[in-house]
Amino acid sequence: MGRRPCCSKVGLNRGAWSAHEDKILADYIKAHGEGKWRDLPKRAGLKRCGKSCRLRWLNYLRPDIKRGNISPDEEDLIIRLHKLLGNRWSLIAGRLPGRTDNEIKNYWNTKLGKEVKTIPEQLNEERDHGKLKQRKSKASLRTEAPKELGEQSHPVIRTKAVRCTKVYIPQHQDDRMAGQNLEPRSNEQALESMLEDVDPADFFVDFDMQDLLLEVPADDVSRVCRNEPREDSNGVHGREGSNRMLSPRSGLSCHFHGAMLEEWRDGDGLQSKLASELNALASLLDLEE
DNA sequence: AAAGTGCTCAACCGCCGGAAT
DNA sequence: GATTCCGGCGGTTGAGCACTT
Known part of the structure; x- marks a missing residue:
């Protein structure tokens, strides 16, 4: 029982994409469009997993993608949306044209997540004066932000991660x-x-x-x-x-x-x-x- | 200059939900 | 209803680079 893997990983390239692979993928999608990711590598002649192709396209090769230089306005919007939605990166990304969920997630984990701290957390840090900080693993630093934010006066609304393609109007x-x-x-x-x-x-x-x-x-x-x-x-x-x-x-x-x-x-x-x-x-x- | 440490971010992994069978 | 397929998501990893000692 259970699911079969998305592809047999034997004989597939892994790791960073080469410029040649990028070109093959971009050309193929230009000609045939997105979708059918599972069969895409075979048809395009790529030794990659379909998921990997999808990710590469969505996060890097898409023509409308903006990369780097997140503006203060965008940053502010990310903070506010994160306060509201928690780690729903795809929903947040959907509000920032040209930005990918992966980029926002990375940006949060490396910058905003550390800057946006709760008052209780700051008090704890002052009280423990670094001891706690030392003990905190990288992983816990990454994952604690949404939980603690949820305990603030602005509770996170836990919605399902559904794509919002329709709007209900009373x-x-x-x-x-x-x-x-x-x-x-x-x-x-x-x-x-x-x-x-x-x-x-x-x-x-x-x-x-x-x-x-x-x-x-x-x-x-x-x-x-x-x-x-x-x-x-x-x-x-x-x-x-x-x-x-x-x-x-x-x-x-x-x-x-x-x-x-x-x-x-x-x-x-x-x-x-x-x-x-x-x-x-x-x-x-x-x-x- | 070399070694150690920290940071960034592309890529991977496992899981989930909806659709199809 | 059970199973499988597929796309999508969030969490995590690790290579490469920058900075510090």
Whole structure:
């Protein structure tokens, strides 16, 4: 019983890819497209495992890939998304156009995971003054971040690692959108355009609401509740139908959809509305589970 | 200059879930 | 329903490089 290995590993090349192998793989995929990874090596004439080909293509050879030079904005987004999603690298990568899950995972493990520390962890380190640090293995350093982050005031929402190709839009939202002639947007937006125009239904998937609200200055909240567009640092008002909030910590901006704000404002107050929206999200996640 | 140590990141591994049979 | 196939995911490894002693 059990599964047979993805390929017989006898006689296959392993380790770093040569330029020649890269060219064969890239040429083959250009001609025949992605998929059928299992048979691809044989058909392309590569002495590689299908999985290895897939990985090489996705992480290195894809034409739209961005490598290195992760910008501060991207870094900030990674931190925030990690806070929300935990080690769901593929989900995080899906929000960073051109970035691969492997790159983000590596970046986190080598840089951000060490920088983003919890206060309890910092206290422990101060108390133990290096003793604990010495004992910590590399492996535990790598894996502890999400767990400990999950114990912070911003609990990680444990979703399933499902590809988000469809967005559930509640009926009332759908009606409003139809009424306003708004189109749902793809999840695969460029970073800036994603921040420019967040789909209301996408919104809960993208951000930690509690975190977001905590970061928003009180006057911004009241301004938003009055549906007054905020003037950002460039002196540009939010677009019609959405209001921009600038996060004081990150400098990143977020938009609230006008209809959504209208709904919040007209309800029983932000708190109860937020609670019900979060309940809806929880139900959605339960369904997914 | 040599040895030791730390860091980065491409690649591998094992497992999982959905689809097909 | 059980089994197999396949694509995809997150965790881990190790070669190569940079830096320090």
